[in-house]
Amino acid sequence: MAETQTQQTTATAASSPSTPKKTSGLTFRRFFSKAGVSPYDEVEWEKRLAQITDSKGGIIFEQKDVEVPKDWSMTATNIVASKYLHGEVGTPQRETGVRQLVGRVAETIRDWGLAQGYFRTPEDGATFHDELVQLASVVQRWLRPHRTQL
Numbered sequence: 001m002a003e004t005q006t007q008q009t010t011a012t013a014a015s016s017p018s019t020p021k022k023t024s025g026l027t028f029r030r031f032f033s034k035a036g037v038s039p040y041d042e043v044e045w046e047k048r049l050a051q052i053t054d055s056k057g058g059i060i061f062e063q064k065d066v067e068v069p070k071d072w073s074m075t076a077t078n079i080v081a082s083k084y085l086h087g088e089v090g091t092p093q094r095e096t097g098v099r100q101l102v103g104r105v106a107e108t109i110r111d112w113g114l115a116q117g118y119f120r121t122p123e124d125g126a127t128f129h130d131e132l133v134q135l136a137s138v139v140q141r142w143l144r145p146h147r148t149q150l
Contacts, residue, residue, distance in 0.1 A: 025120035026113075028127040032134035039133040040099055044070040047097070050081030063089050067097025069137075106132045 033039050045067050052061040061082045068077045084101055087094035095101055110129040112118075119125040 023120065026118055026124060026128070027120045028124045028131060030127060031131065033127075033130040039130050039137060040103075042134065043099075043137050045097075045099065046070045048074070048077050050078050052078050052082055061089075063094070065096065067099050069098065072098075102133055102136050106136070 046069075047065040047067050050061070050063045050066040051059060054060055061078070063081045063085070066077060066081045066085075068080070080098060080101070085095040085097070086101075086104065095104070106129050109132065110125050113128065114122065114125045119128065
């Protein structure tokens with residue numbers, strides 16, 4: 001998936017002939033994702049009411065229209081919505097579901113890599129992002145949050 005490449009380039013007039021310039025960084029090829037297809041389109045999504053109640057039926061947590069993979073249980077939906085979505089509930093800053101959660105994490109990691117020169121090209125950063133999102137999608141199908149509670 002990731003390959004570290006160091007490539008020797010021909011010396012330019014600005015550099016000395018004895019010290020060729022090197023280009024390095026991680027190169028990614030697609031393994032899980034498909035070029036031109038959003039990894040988010042590979043998942044069937046639905047919106048749900050996430051709600052946690054106490055033993056007397058009182059609402060402890062509630063968020064409407066939480067977007068989750070269709071095959072997730074309500075327990076998984078409630079846990080992710082109550083613990084992992086950023087922003088105050090009921091405000092425009094609140095994340096609306098798993099798609100935004102995964103996007104936030106994958107984009108943050110990609111952006112750190114781009115800023116710190118980990119990728120050989122911006123296209124490698126984009127491929128890394130798509131692979132990470134697709135991998136998160138594949139893993140969530142296998143491991144689903146708190147599977148023993150489902």
